[in-house]
Amino acid sequence: MSALPPETHEWLGTIGFEVKEGSMWLEALTHGSFNSTHTATSQPEADYQRLEFLGDRVLGLSVASWLFRSSDRSKEGQLSQRLNALVSGATCARIARTIGLSDHIRLGKQAREDGGSDSDNILGDVMEALIGASFLDNGFDATRAIILNLWEHELAGDAGKAKHPKSALQEWAAGNRRAMPQYDVIDRSGPDHAARFTVRVSIHRVGEAEGVATSKHEAEKLAAAEFLEKYG
Structure with a gap:
């Protein structure tokens, strides 16, 4: 040496x-x-x-x-x-x-x-x-x-504060050496002008969570926030 x-x-x-x-x-x-x-x-x-x-x-x-x-x-x-x-x-x-x-x-x-x-x-x-x-x-x-x-x-500073839930979940997955989050629309109901989306987010070998909203994007955001609340 x-x-x-x-x-x-x-x-x-x-x-x-x-x-x-x-x-x-x-x-x-x-x-x-x-x-x-x-x-x-x-x-x-x-x-x-x-x-x-x-x-x-x-x-x-x-x-x-x-x-x-x-x-x-x-x-x-x-x-x-x-x-x-x-x-x-x-x-x-x-x-x-x-x-x-x-x-x-x-x-x-x-x-x-x-x-x-x-x-x-x-x-x-x-x-x-x-x-x-x-x-x-x-x-x-x-x-x-x-x-x-x-x-x-x-x-x-503000590192890790008030991030968009989807960004925060992606960082959480990377920081914990987990697979990236997978988002899936598992239900869509109601007429086009008042549709409701149910999105499930899952991370392999960790768990899953769901979000329901009037847009797919908002449902993904709620699902990510719920996932962090449950597993973060």
Whole structure:
């Protein structure tokens, strides 16, 4: 395993991360493509995927606990909607850009030439991996404090608030790694000038909900809102 570069160690410190076990942080910054370029004569180096898995959960718990404390009148569905927006890959990528993360990601030559250092997916994943490394190196409380500091602007904003129910449900599905919502008109009654539509929305292996309205669009909106209320 390579050593953590001094400039990267210093950069992590400016953000608030305390580095004790350097190899773990180097792993968090290593993309899988790095090995395709740098391991011709050496052992492959671990990439960030395992730490990303851990960091995703630490980030979720940190933000969820903040939302619980600061939103005492919000319903579960509203909390879930905000949580999914605040911990999304796009939000993690925005935070990563604000701290200059792209300069420190270890990528293979082709991946870097293809713009990997500015990819939302890679930036978001590495941001979560750094959170995972911090949790292992410094514990939950210290890591949560850093997260709340880095996410301060996002937490104070409107992310996840008052979205259209269909958009909110789509974000919920993506954030929870579920299939996209499926909308079906299951009943249409009444004359054309006063039709009533019943729409069912379902997500595979989660559940379903229905909405009834005088237009298909409004029925879909009501069904999505009902789904979030039941399962969000």
